[in-house]
Amino acid sequence: MSTPIRLRxxxxxxxxxxxxxxxxxxxxxxxxxxFVGPSGCxxxxxxxxIAGLETISDGDLMIGGTRMNDTPAxxxxxxxxxxxxxxxxxxxxxxxxAFGLETQRMNRAEIDRRVTLAAETLQITQLLDRRPKxxxxxxxxxxxxxxxxxxxxxxxxxxxxxxxxxxxxxxxMRVEISQLHERLGNTMIYVTHDQVxxxxxxxxxxxxxxxxxxxxxxxxxxxxxPANRFVAGFIGSPKMNxxxxxxxxxxxxxxxxxxxxxxxxxxPGRLTFGVRPEHIEVGGERGASLGEARVELVxxxxxxxxxxxxxxxxxNLSVVAPGQQVIRTGDVLPLRLDPANAHVFAEDGSALRxx
Amino acid sequence: METASTEWEEGRRPASRFSEALxxxxxxxxxxxPWLIGFFCLTIGPAxxxxxxxxxxxxxxxxxxxxxxxxxVRMATADPxxxxxxxxxxxxxxxxxxxxxxxALGVAxxxxxxxxxxPIYRAIFYLPSLLGASVAxxxxxxxxxxxxxxxxxxxxxxxxxxxxxxSNPNYSLYTLVILSVWQFGSPMIIFLAGLRQIPHxxxxxxxxxxxxxxxxxxxxxxxxLTPVIFFNLVIQTIDAFKAFTPAFIVSGGTGxxxxxxxxxxxxxxQEAFGYFxxxxxSALAWVLVAxxxxxxxxxxxxxxYWVHYDD
Numbered sequence: 001m002s003t004p005i006r007l008r009x010x011x012x013x014x015x016x017x018x019x020x021x022x023x024x025x026x027x028x029x030x031x032x033x034x035f036v037g038p039s040g041c042x043x044x045x046x047x048x049x050i051a052g053l054e055t056i057s058d059g060d061l062m063i064g065g066t067r068m069n070d071t072p073a074x075x076x077x078x079x080x081x082x083x084x085x086x087x088x089x090x091x092x093x094x095x096x097x098a099f100g101l102e103t104q105r106m107n108r109a110e111i112d113r114r115v116t117l118a119a120e121t122l123q124i125t126q127l128l129d130r131r132p133k134x135x136x137x138x139x140x141x142x143x144x145x146x147x148x149x150x151x152x153x154x155x156x157x158x159x160x161x162x163x164x165x166x167x168x169x170x171x172x173m174r175v176e177i178s179q180l181h182e183r184l185g186n187t188m189i190y191v192t193h194d195q196v197x198x199x200x201x202x203x204x205x206x207x208x209x210x211x212x213x214x215x216x217x218x219x220x221x222x223x224x225x226p227a228n229r230f231v232a233g234f235i236g237s238p239k240m241n242x243x244x245x246x247x248x249x250x251x252x253x254x255x256x257x258x259x260x261x262x263x264x265x266x267x268p269g270r271l272t273f274g275v276r277p278e279h280i281e282v283g284g285e286r287g288a289s290l291g292e293a294r295v296e297l298v299x300x301x302x303x304x305x306x307x308x309x310x311x312x313x314x315x316n317l318s319v320v321a322p323g324q325q326v327i328r329t330g331d332v333l334p335l336r337l338d339p340a341n342a343h344v345f346a347e348d349g350s351a352l353r354x355x
Numbered sequence: 356m357e358t359a360s361t362e363w364e365e366g367r368r369p370a371s372r373f374s375e376a377l378x379x380x381x382x383x384x385x386x387x388x389p390w391l392i393g394f395f396c397l398t399i400g401p402a403x404x405x406x407x408x409x410x411x412x413x414x415x416x417x418x419x420x421x422x423x424x425x426x427x428v429r430m431a432t433a434d435p436x437x438x439x440x441x442x443x444x445x446x447x448x449x450x451x452x453x454x455x456x457x458x459a460l461g462v463a464x465x466x467x468x469x470x471x472x473x474p475i476y477r478a479i480f481y482l483p484s485l486l487g488a489s490v491a492x493x494x495x496x497x498x499x500x501x502x503x504x505x506x507x508x509x510x511x512x513x514x515x516x517x518x519x520x521x522s523n524p525n526y527s528l529y530t531l532v533i534l535s536v537w538q539f540g541s542p543m544i545i546f547l548a549g550l551r552q553i554p555h556x557x558x559x560x561x562x563x564x565x566x567x568x569x570x571x572x573x574x575x576x577x578x579x580l581t582p583v584i585f586f587n588l589v590i591q592t593i594d595a596f597k598a599f600t601p602a603f604i605v606s607g608g609t610g611x612x613x614x615x616x617x618x619x620x621x622x623x624x625q626e627a628f629g630y631f632x633x634x635x636x637s638a639l640a641w642v643l644v645a646x647x648x649x650x651x652x653x654x655x656x657x658x659x660y661w662v663h664y665d666d
Contacts (some may be wrong), residue, residue: 051563052563072562072565073559073563074562074563074564074566078563079563080559080563082556082559082560083556084556086554086556086559086560088574088575088578088579089579089663090578090581099561099566100564100565100566103561103565103566103570104564104565147560151564
């Protein structure tokens with residue numbers, strides 16, 4: 001089942017403080033939407049308002065075409081996976097999975113059928129009679145997801161579900177959650193502060209800052225055409241380089257050097273030039289020159305080499321070079337880039353569309 | 356290299372390990388000494404002394420006379436007051452402990468709802484526990500529940516003629532139970548701490564599952580609180596078995612009317628300091644120790660059936 005969610009000027013107020021000043025958002029049926037943003041940006045609050053765990057101060061929350069502002073959490077057709085898993089420590093896995101169904105006074109045969117099915121789906125059948133304390137982090141996470149699945153909800157909400165797991169397990173669970181979405185096809189909203197999780201899992205990413213939507217779009221839209229400097233810096237790893245720039249006759253003056261081929265529409269005031277580390281080339285002939293930079297630190301990752309360098313004008317720059325480069329600290333390297341990959345931001349941070 | 360290390364070790368050997376440890380720990384023992392002296396001279400010493408006395412006939416004036424287990428035999432076979440005191444005490448424990456714990460939990464749940472000015476309420480509710488065991492409060496209790504006391508004045512305004520609570524054997528024990536329940540502060544503070552340990556998102560998960568407040572209480576709060584309930588149960592039961600002051604003051608030391616407030620410790624006190632039967636009183640004390648130890652042991656043994664430890 002897949003259900004659309006519509007937010008119309010949704011506001012959250014704590015006393016005098018507007019944590020979410022007013023959000024409009026459409027989440028399409030069956031879409032995997034990721035809310036991403038730094039700590040305190042309001043992404044979890046927004047999720048909890050959709051869940052019914054926080055009241056909505058103003059605006060409308062529509063789920064499947066019905067206004068749900070005042071509907072209790074349990075009647076919204078939503079299941080939620082919590083960051084801490086929120087498993088009941090005194091119950092076995094089986095009891096944890098069955099708790100919600102028993103609350104709904106479902107008949108025993110149906111409860112058993114659903115619990116068995118969810119356990120098989122998540123490969124936790126052998127854990128059913130254990131208590132949560134006897135499970136690893138990844139297994140607990142699976143049980144938490146299982147508790148949502150058994151209820152057969154219209155919508156799944158995930159509140160930073162992988163943040164307590166180690167790096168390897170995170171990657172594995174990321175894949176499993178994506179596969180689960182693939183299989184079930186439900187509308188899912190996933191909150192994270194990890195942009196890699198957002199990029200790898202989302203059909204659509206909503207980037208939030210200070211309770212406002214900075215940009216919403218597919219992962220590649222956000223990567224290729226960030227609407228502002230915040231999104232440009234938030235999406236992508238290592239993060240985008242930002243250098244002071246001014247518009248000139250021939251293009252753009254960046255790092256004390258005129259970079260040809262970036263016909264940024266002349267804008268008054270200071271501009272910011274942005275280029276992703278993986279879009280800078282070391283040496284070569286193609287594209288426009290970005291001047292020279294002195295290497296301060298080299299990180300060999302095997303598949304790529306990450307360089308931390310300083311431009312002649314003293315600005316820091318990261319470069320991701322393909323393969324295993326023979327570059328040493330102190331080397332001075334000529335840098336180039338394809339002007340099509342350059343971004344220019346106005347003084348207020350908004351992206352200037354290329355002319 | 357090896358030779359050098361052996362020589363070094365041999366060089367150290369003359370100073371014995373014990374004296375070395377003593378020298379190192381001496382300041383610690385010195386700081387502990389007031390407590391150690393108190394514990395050995397004022398607790399362990401007298402306790403062992405009373406164990407010996409429990410096998411004697413001793414009236415403080417002449418030397419103790421060894422009588423074997425005669426005191427214990429008398430208790431079991433020939434002392435109707437012993438049975439009465441046991442009955443009163445067990446009834447008091449059975450009533451006051453569950454009521455006090457339930458009341459303490461109720462107030463703790465109320466205070467746990469994110470109340471403004473919580474520390475003030477906490478202090479106010481804890482106050483009776485600070486005053487509760489004092490003589491002054493027991494005296495006050497006697498005034499409140501007397502025939503012409505405040506409780507009856509209050510009942511009279513509703514047209515009810517109350518009995519003399521403390522001088523009626525049918526009610527006197529219950530006034531002491533109420534006094535005990537009124538001293539709910541200490542278990543309440545511990546319940547409050549326990550309630551705060553329960554992660555809030557468990558209630559959120561339960562409410563998303565549609566669990567009512569009542570179901571959340573019985574299926575989440577109570578089970579997760581069992582370690583704290585167990586702790587409070589043991590402490591309060593031991594306290595209740597040992598209760599003395601309220602009965603002594605309210606009944607004027609008699610345990611009356613008609614032995615209705617003859618707490619075990621009060622009876623023990625009468626035997627020791629009323630009739631100077633120190634040997635018999637010591638035996639009574641050790642029986643109480645045995646009862647409390649047995650109850651505590653049973654409580655611990657029962658934990659695996661009802662107490663849920665997180666880890």
